[in-house]
Amino acid sequence: MDVYLIRHAEAVARDPAGQMADEDRALTDTGRTQAQRIARNLPERGAKIERLFVSPTVRTRQTAEPLMAAWGLTGDAVVDCPELAPGGKIRKLAKRLSKHPASAIGLVGHRPDLNDFAAWLIGSRKVRIAIDKGGVALIRVDDEDDWAKGAGRLIWLLPENWI
Incomplete structure (x- = not known):
């Protein structure tokens, strides 16, 4: 199974006055461009994501939208x-991922959690x-039923400016 770890694109800065909740922060114009670039370039690299797991924040959902369109993902695939x-x-x-077998999945999330998950995997x-x-990072898990520490291999890690 190929696991694409996708960190959300650039979002508006945290509100120092606390008027906006962290989960409500949206993508900037640059972030929307980054998300479109990911959606265009991952398929060009051969990515065929079957299921997309998305953190429940505005910025991750906005990052995921062009990815959903690129692979035609709807319904249970998101x-x-x-x-x-x-x-x-x-x-x-x-545990959650083990309940959704697929040959390729995408995870749209945050730092440091995606980094920690990649290192653990x-x-x-x-x-x-x-x-x-x-x-984006690509980690290959040889046995989709084995989501244990050390079950994956890092295939590549691409910074935003390489996508």
Whole structure:
């Protein structure tokens, strides 16, 4: 199984006055361009995502929209995934993913959670994987039923400016 870890594109800055909740932050114009670029370039790299798991925040949903259009994903192929919200637990996410077998999935989430999940999946949380805003990592899990620590191999990690 191919697992595409997609960090949300650039969002508006946190509101220092606290008038806007973190989960309500939307993409900037640059972020919308980044999301479109991801949706255009991943298929060009051979990505064929069958199911997309999305954190329940505005910025991740907006990042996911062009991806959904690129692969024609609707209905059950798009999963609202609270385990991808900021502060989500790795083992709960792994358990959730194990219930949705597919040959290729995408996860649209946040830092540091996606970075931590990537490190856990390849076998060491000591490994520092840094997925940029609008960046993507591809991890291959050889057995889609095995979502244990160390079950995956990092295939590539692309910063936003390489996509």
